[in-house]
Amino acid sequence: xxxxxxxxxxxxxxxxxxxxxxxxxxxxxxxxxxxxxxxxxxxxxxxxxxxxxxxxxxxxxxxxxxxxxxxxxxxxxxxxxxxxxxxxxxxxxxxxxxxxxxxxxxxxxxxxxxxxxxxxxxxxxxxxxxxxxxxxxxxxxxxxxxxxxxxxxxxxxxx
Amino acid sequence: xxxxxxxxxxxxxxxxxxxxxxxxxxxxxxxxxxxxxxxxxxxxxxxxxxxxxxxxxxxxxxxxxxxxxxxxxxxxxxxxxxxxxxxxxxxxxxxxxxxxxxxxxxxxxxxxxxxxxxxxxxxxxxxxxxxxxxxxxxxxxxxxxxxxxxxxxxxxxxxxxxxxxxxxxxxxxxxxxxxxxxxxxxxxxxxxxxxxxxxxxxxxxxxxxxxxxxxxxxxxxxxxxxxxxxxxxxxxxxxxxxxxxxxxxxxxxxxxxxxxxxxxxxxxxxxxxxxxxxxxxxxxxxxxxxxxxxxxxxxxxxxxxxxxxxxxxxxxxxxxxxxxxxxxxxxxxxxxxxxxxxxxxxxxxxxxxxxxxxxxxxxxxxxxxxxxxxxxxxxxxxxxxxxxxxxxxxxxxxxxxxxxxxxxxxxxxxxxxxxxxxxxxxxxxxxxxxxxxxxxxxxxxxxxxxxxxxxxxxxxxxxxxxxxxxxxxxxxxxxxxxxxxxxxxxxxxxxxxxxxxxxxxxxxxxxxxxxxxxxxxxxxxxxxxxxxxxxxxxxxxxxxxxxxxxxxxxxxxxxxxxxxxxxxxxxxxxxxxxxxxxxxxxxxxxxxxxxxxxxxxxxxxxxxxxxxxxxxxxxxxxxxxxxxxxxxxxxxxxxxxxxxxxxxxxxxxxxxxxxxxxxxxxxxxxxxxxxxxxxxxxxxxxxxxxxxxxxxxxxxxxxxxxxxxxxxxxxxxxxxxxxxxxxxxxxxxxxxxxxxxxxxxxxxxxxxxxxxxxxxxxxxxxxxxxxxxxxxxxxxxxxxxxxxxxx
Ligand code: FES
Ligand code: FES
Numbered sequence: 001x002x003x004x005x006x007x008x009x010x011x012x013x014x015x016x017x018x019x020x021x022x023x024x025x026x027x028x029x030x031x032x033x034x035x036x037x038x039x040x041x042x043x044x045x046x047x048x049x050x051x052x053x054x055x056x057x058x059x060x061x062x063x064x065x066x067x068x069x070x071x072x073x074x075x076x077x078x079x080x081x082x083x084x085x086x087x088x089x090x091x092x093x094x095x096x097x098x099x100x101x102x103x104x105x106x107x108x109x110x111x112x113x114x115x116x117x118x119x120x121x122x123x124x125x126x127x128x129x130x131x132x133x134x135x136x137x138x139x140x141x142x143x144x145x146x147x148x149x150x151x152x153x154x155x156x157x158x159x
Numbered sequence: 160x161x162x163x164x165x166x167x168x169x170x171x172x173x174x175x176x177x178x179x180x181x182x183x184x185x186x187x188x189x190x191x192x193x194x195x196x197x198x199x200x201x202x203x204x205x206x207x208x209x210x211x212x213x214x215x216x217x218x219x220x221x222x223x224x225x226x227x228x229x230x231x232x233x234x235x236x237x238x239x240x241x242x243x244x245x246x247x248x249x250x251x252x253x254x255x256x257x258x259x260x261x262x263x264x265x266x267x268x269x270x271x272x273x274x275x276x277x278x279x280x281x282x283x284x285x286x287x288x289x290x291x292x293x294x295x296x297x298x299x300x301x302x303x304x305x306x307x308x309x310x311x312x313x314x315x316x317x318x319x320x321x322x323x324x325x326x327x328x329x330x331x332x333x334x335x336x337x338x339x340x341x342x343x344x345x346x347x348x349x350x351x352x353x354x355x356x357x358x359x360x361x362x363x364x365x366x367x368x369x370x371x372x373x374x375x376x377x378x379x380x381x382x383x384x385x386x387x388x389x390x391x392x393x394x395x396x397x398x399x400x401x402x403x404x405x406x407x408x409x410x411x412x413x414x415x416x417x418x419x420x421x422x423x424x425x426x427x428x429x430x431x432x433x434x435x436x437x438x439x440x441x442x443x444x445x446x447x448x449x450x451x452x453x454x455x456x457x458x459x460x461x462x463x464x465x466x467x468x469x470x471x472x473x474x475x476x477x478x479x480x481x482x483x484x485x486x487x488x489x490x491x492x493x494x495x496x497x498x499x500x501x502x503x504x505x506x507x508x509x510x511x512x513x514x515x516x517x518x519x520x521x522x523x524x525x526x527x528x529x530x531x532x533x534x535x536x537x538x539x540x541x542x543x544x545x546x547x548x549x550x551x552x553x554x555x556x557x558x559x560x561x562x563x564x565x566x567x568x569x570x571x572x573x574x575x576x577x578x579x580x581x582x583x584x585x586x587x588x589x590x591x592x593x594x595x596x597x598x599x600x601x602x603x604x605x606x607x608x609x610x611x612x613x614x615x616x617x618x619x620x621x622x623x624x625x626x627x628x629x630x631x632x633x634x635x636x637x638x639x640x641x642x643x644x645x646x647x648x649x650x651x652x653x654x655x656x657x658x659x660x661x662x663x664x665x666x667x668x669x670x671x672x673x674x675x676x677x678x679x680x681x682x683x684x685x686x687x688x689x690x691x692x693x694x695x696x697x698x699x700x701x702x703x704x705x706x707x708x709x710x711x712x713x714x715x716x717x718x719x720x721x722x723x724x725x726x727x728x729x730x731x732x733x734x735x736x737x738x739x740x741x742x743x744x745x746x747x748x749x750x751x752x753x754x755x756x757x758x759x760x761x762x763x764x765x766x767x768x769x770x771x772x773x774x775x776x777x778x779x780x781x782x783x784x785x786x787x788x789x790x791x792x793x794x795x796x797x798x799x800x801x802x803x804x805x806x807x808x809x810x811x812x813x814x815x816x817x818x819x820x821x822x823x824x825x826x827x828x829x830x831x832x833x834x835x836x837x838x839x840x841x842x843x844x845x846x847x848x849x850x851x852x853x854x855x856x857x858x859x860x861x862x863x864x865x866x867x868x869x870x871x872x873x874x875x876x877x878x879x880x881x882x883x884x885x886x887x888x889x890x891x892x893x894x895x896x897x898x899x900x901x902x903x904x905x906x907x908x909x910x911x912x913x914x915x916x917x918x919x920x921x922x923x924x925x926x927x928x929x930x931x932x933x934x935x936x937x938x939x940x941x942x943x944x945x946x947x948x949x950x
Contacts, residue, residue, distance in 0.1 A: 017279065033195040034188015036411070038360040039444040043867035046360055074188035087186040091178050094836045098666030099185030100192065100360040100411030125875040132867070134360050134412045135666045137839030138875040 003067045007032070008076035016063055022056075023047045025063035026073060034074035034103045038132075045131025048104035049073045055111050057130075074103035077110065085148040086110050095144030097135035104131055109145045118149050170686050172747060173679030176832045180685070181670040190409040193381045194441050196366045202231055204430050204440035205281035206423055207271040207288050208450065209263035212299070212521040212860020213310065214292035216259060216270070223287035224273055229280035232433045233288070234272040234426060236260035244429065246315075247395050250419060250637060251495070253324075253486035254315075255524060257422040263292070264312055264484035265523050266862050267449030272426035274438055297521040297860035298322060300947060301458055301481040304518040312484060312519045324486050324517035329500035330577045335512035338473035342464035346552045350544055351926045352537045353946050354456040354481070354522070354854040355847075356448050356870060357529040359665070361411020363451055364441035367427040371435045375402045380424055381410040383417045383663055384703025387640060389695045391420055396428070407693035413665030414844075414905075415528030416452050418489045418705050449865045452489075452525030453854055456481035456946070457499075457537045463545040469555050471506055471564045476541060478515040485524035486517065489705070490533045491635040491642065497527055497534030498626050500577040504542035505586050505624045505798060506564045511576040521860050530844060530905035532706050535625050543621040543910035544924065551923050556603075557620050557914065558594055562587060565622065572891075579626055581796045582890045582898075584824070589886045590622055593800035593822040596884050602804060615807040617919025620800070623907035627899045628711025628795040637702060641790075644708075645699030646716035648677060648724050649784035652770040654763025656683050658720075660692040661701020662713040667901060668833045669709065673717055675829050676895065680721035681728075681762055682748020699786060707797070707899035710829070711890075716789035718894040723785030728765045730779050735760050735768050795890045795898035799823040801842075803911040807919040812935030814916050816846055816877065821908070822884040825900040826893070838904045839881050845908025847873040849916070853928050857948040 004013040007030060014029050026032050026049065037059050038044035047058040050072035077084040086109045089095065096102040105128055112119055112127040119127070124145045125138070133141060170177050184190055221233040236258035239245040246254040259270050271288050275281035298304050298312060304322040313319045339345060365380035376398060382388050385405040393400035410417060423440045430438035442451070458479040465471045480496060482488060490497040496515035503511045527533055546564075550557040565586040566573055573581040599618070606616045632641035647659040658677050660669065669692060674685035691697055701713060725745065732750035733740040736758060743750045751759025760768070769775075769783040804818040819842055828834045851871040854864035864870040889896025909927065916929045925933060925942040936942055 019279070027194075031197075032188070033192075034190075036192070036194075036361070038362070038411070039867045041444070041866045041868050044360060044444075078187055083186070090186050091182045094179070094832045096182060096185055096666075097668070097836055097840065098360070098410060098412040099182075099190045100666075102185055103188045106186070121880070129874045129876045132360065132872050132874060134358065134414070134843075134872065135840045136836060137841075137843035137881060138878050139839045139881050140836060142875065142880075 001064060003063055005066045005068065006070045008073060018064055020063045021059055022061040022063045022066050023058040026058060032073050032075050036100055036103065038100065043132065045104045046101050048107045048131065050107060050111065055108050074106060077106060084110060085151045085153065086113065088151065089144035089147035093140050093143040093147050095136065095141045101131060101133040105133065105141055109148065112145070113148055117152060119145065170684055172682060172684060174675060174827065174829050177671065177685065177830060179668045179671045179833070180674065181668065192361055192409050192411050193364045193366060193379050196379045196408065198366065198368055198437040201366065201437040201439055202274050202276060202430065202434055203278040203281045204272055204274050204427050204438050205278065205285055206269050206426065206446065207285045208446065209259065209266060209268040209270055211263055211292050211294055212266045212297035213264060213295040213312065215262050215295060217291040217293050219271060220289040221271065224284040227280065227284045227287060229276040230273060230284045232274040232430055234258065234429055234433070239429065242429065244396065244425060247420065247425060249485055249487035250489040251486045255485040255487050257425045261315060265521050266860055267446065267523060269422040272430060274430040274434055299521060299856045299858060299860055301479045301518050301520055304520050312521060322519040324482055324519060325495045326514065326516050327495045328512065328514045330512035331510055332512045334510040335473050335475050338510040339462065339464045339475065342472055343467040344465045344553060345462060346548045347460065347462040348545065348548045348924050349460050350541070350924060351946060352455040352457040352459065352540055353927055354453050355529055355852045356453050356854055356864070357414035357416035358448060358870065358872060359412025359414055359416050362442045362444060362447040363417060363421055365424040365427045366437055366439040367431040368437035369428070369431040375404065376428065377404045377406065378428065379406045379408060381417050382407045383413045383665060383705050385663055385693055385695050386661055386700045387637065387702050388420060390640060405695045407663045410665040414530045415454065415705055417665065418528065419452055419487060419525060421451060444867060445865045448854065448870050449862045450523050452528035453483065453523055454526065454529035454531055455537060459541050461541050461545045463549050465549055469553060469560055469563050471508060471549065473508055473510045474503055474542065474545065475511065476502055476513045478513065480515055480517045481520050481522065482517050482526055483520060483522040483524040487524040488526035489637065490527050491629055491637060493634060498532065499534040499538045501535055501579050501624065501626045502538035502541050503575045503577060504539060505566060505622045507566050507570065508576055522856065530841060530902040532625050532627050532902045532906055533629065536906045539623040539906045540910045543623070544913065547914045548923055558599060561590060561620060561622055565590065580793055581624065582793055582892060583888045584796060584798050585886060585888050586622065586798060589798065589822045589824055590800040592884055592886060593802050593820050596822070596882060597802045597820045613809065615809050615919040617805045617807065617915040617917070619803040619911045619913065619915025619918055621907055621910035621914060622800050624796055624798045625903060625906055626794045626796055627707035627902065628791055629706050629708055630791060630794055632790045640702060642702050643788050643790040644701030644712045644716050645786060645788045646713055646720045647699055647784065647786040648717065648720040650724060650762065650766040652767050654683065654766045655687040657689045657691060658717055659698045660690065660713050661699050662704040662709040663693045664704065667709065667837065668830065672710065672829050672833060676714055676717045677721050680718055681725060683762060707901040710897050711795045711893060711899040712789055712791055714897060715791065715894050716787045719789060720785045720787040723787065724783055727783060727785065728762055730776060731765045731769045732760045734773055734775055735765065792892050795893060797825040797898040797900060797903050799903055799907050801907050801911040803915040805915040805919055807916060807934060812931040812938060814850055814929060814934060816879050816912065818882065819879050820882045821904060822886060823900065823903055824886045824888050825903060826889045826896045826898040827887055829897060834900050835883055837900050838883055841902065841904025842881050842908050843873050843878050844905040845912055846877060849909045849912035849927050849929060851928050851930065853945050855946050855948060863948060
């Protein structure tokens with residue numbers, strides 16, 4: 001079947017098998033490998049992307065269901081103005097180790113901050129509670145999101 | 160959009176907090192993990208797995224799968240037998256079935272491998288393979304395994320008539336018996352450290368590419384030990400080692416799960432040889448949880464002896480170790496129970512003795528995974544639970560009992576009753592700091608107060624000593640490969656540098672930490688140092704990253720190689736300055752003339768000169784590089800004091816970890832930010848194991864932890880905000896004094912959480928995981944076995 005959707009601002013059209021998962025569509029058809037997968041049961045959240053401005057687990061969405069919708073992935077966080085503060089926050093506060101959960105965590109963080117620019121610790125923990133990080137013990141992810149809340153402007157890259 | 164004004168923090172010239180160099184790609188989604196590898200013409204493999212825990216294979220019919228239009232090859236054990244590859248050596252002098260030929264021995268065991276154009280088709284084709292099984296009774300309980308009428312699992316081993324693997328002991332049995340006979344108080348306790356799983360967020364996988372023209376095999380595989388893999392492939396498959404290249408790209412977490420060689424890797428290689436195309440195999444999460452390296456599964460009987468005034472005199476333990484269907488634990492050859500014999504922990508004992516018996520069961524093989532420092536996790540849990548049991552028996556405060564028995568700083572270096580030589584430590588200082596950070600006395604008052612209102616609050620302490628950084632070559636090898644690691648440091652003509660490592664990061668931040676070590680030694684900015692790892696064609700040999708050995712072993716190798724570069728730079732500088740070598744003095748980044756600090760040459764100037772036409776003294780070669788193969792003289796002994804505070808809901812048994820205080824001493828911290836991150840992650844592991852994680856089985860051998868719906872991992876909601884502190888006691892034998900930290904928190908934290916929960920409910924012992932059901936049942940006086948769904 002034919003699907004058409006907008007991914008990171010670009011319209012893409014592909015001929016696909018109806019059963020193809022959105023996560024595989026993004027990774028394999030489009031080559032956007034920043035979105036990961038880590039389970040078979042919608043538990044890990046390494047696959048989180050946005051569909052029409054809401055985070056979704058892309059392993060739990062068929063590519064066919066995204067037909068006509070807007071998808072945003074981690075590759076779209078950095079814009080011409082520089083890194084998203086969330087990206088900068090993850091780097092500054094050591095919010096990642098292996099980096100595997102990181103794209104999904106950052107997509108949720110950006111969504112949260114768009115709705116609640118000044119979330120407290122409990123709100124941040126709640127927001128990422130559908131996602132698992134096996135490396136960081138979450139502390140520095142929470143701090144990274146707080147960092148982004150305190151530095152709302154897009155920053156220069158100072159890696 | 161505006162630009163943030165804050166200037167970036169300067170990069171330290173050596174040790175200190177700095178942002179990670181590798182993060183610039185990860186935060187952009189530009190990490191490169193094994194499933195991101197795409198090669199032209201690449202095919203996809205999938206593994207058919209056993210549905211039974213124990214069954215004879217009567218017949219395998221692959222014809223329908225072979226007829227699938229997108230299938231390129233179907234491989235079975237029979238195919239592999241013709242290549243001599245149906246079995247491969249395990250890491251513990253046993254064999255492991257690559258694809259089952261005679262029997263399946265655990266649920267999820269590999270039976271056949273399909274190679275197809277895409278992974279959906281490969282999975283479809285698995286359904287078309289017919290396997291006829293003759294079910295056999297499974298052995299799921301380690302205790303049942305040794306009964307005389309237990310079914311024999313390993314009848315593939317000639318003459319094998321039971322499920323016994325090994326007996327091993329350490330310590331002085333007679334002295335221990337004597338100490339127990341003389342003791343005023345003896346407490347004994349059975350405890351299980353249940354089977355758990357490292358479950359890194361990225362599952363295991365590989366892409367194999369056998370070039371039919373050059374005969375070179377390239378394997379992309381998220382392995383923690385690329386060099387060991389290459390050598391093993393050479394030995395197993397008879398391929399020449401120089402024709403094998405193992406590339407370990409970014410790894411999405413390892414924790415021990417990615418040390419061994421899994422059948423899927425071998426199948427991908429065979430698939431590539433057969434199809435003459437690259438073959439990718441990625442396991443899914445269920446496959447990861449059901450078939451790859453588990454951890455623990457130790458049934459322990461501990462006994463602790465003490466005098467009436469609370470002086471601990473001896474410790475004795477008997478262990479039944481469940482190794483699953485094949486003995487495939489990864490540990491130094493001489494130590495079948497790993498480093499479990501450090502179970503004397505942090506205490507000054509007269510005597511200790513342990514006996515460990517390993518058995519086969521119909522469970523997945525592997526073991527010694529999940530950040531355990533070769534079974535130090537089990538040892539630390541045992542002793543810290545036993546000390547709490549003793550405190551309970553004697554009505555003593557667990558902090559006071561520990562302070563009374565901890566080794567004193569003046570006792571180091573200390574040889575423990577089972578023979579380990581602890582390098583350095585100041586244990587009371589670490590525990591006192593933790594107690595102070597926690598506000599221990601106030602917590603006890605609060606607890607007493609709450610008790611009067613029927614509220615359950617618990618405070619748990621654990622103190623751990625690890626033995627990591629394996630290890631001295633004369634004692635330690637894995638399959639005959641000594642545990643020394645190489646490093647090479649090369650300064651380019653313009654004064655930038657590259658360091659090549661044998662170990663491999665799985666998130667530990669090696670690209671930053673190892674650049675900081677070179678920076679510390681040579682005064683070249685970490686920003687100007689490239690760290691190369693994870694490619695056997697481009698790095699020196701070494702055994703890899705596990706057992707917290709990267710900084711203790713590879714870190715030392717890098718420090719020594721950097722110092723050799725510095726020594727050579729001194730000779731070059733002396734030629735440049737036309738002074739005697741002995742007249743030079745080093746300050747970070749520069750050799751200068753003693754007494755005339757203005758006359759000197761920077762490392763960058765020296766690098767350029769060493770590559771130029773400067774006349775060098777007789778016998779001194781040009782260029783500026785050095786290497787080292789570091790053979791550690793001893794292991795390192797990180798330690799720490801942990802305190803956990805929990806609240807338990809008396810109605811539901813639900814545990815809330817309210818606070819966790821962790822004081823760690825891993826020697827000097829190269830990058831304190833990274834060290835703290837390692838500790839945070841390990842503490843979350845401890846909360847997970849203590850409260851949620853278990854791979855259990857039913858009596859038919861079905862794995863009950865085969866997905867993240869059943870194998871529960873802690874989320875941000877179960878973890879508190881960690882409170883970390885430190886003391887610094889350098890290792891006297893490590894060139895940088897550092898001890899390693901990767902597994903400290905995983906080793907030390909489970910006992911603190913369990914001690915806290917049991918303290919809250921006033922019960923001497925219950926086995927992990929302390930799920931609400933287990934806590935509630937324990938409060939009713941009937942805790943259950945967490946490893947088996949059998950009442
Ligand atoms: S892959 Fe685990 S939730 Fe999507
Ligand atoms: S950084 Fe490794 S899983 Fe989160």
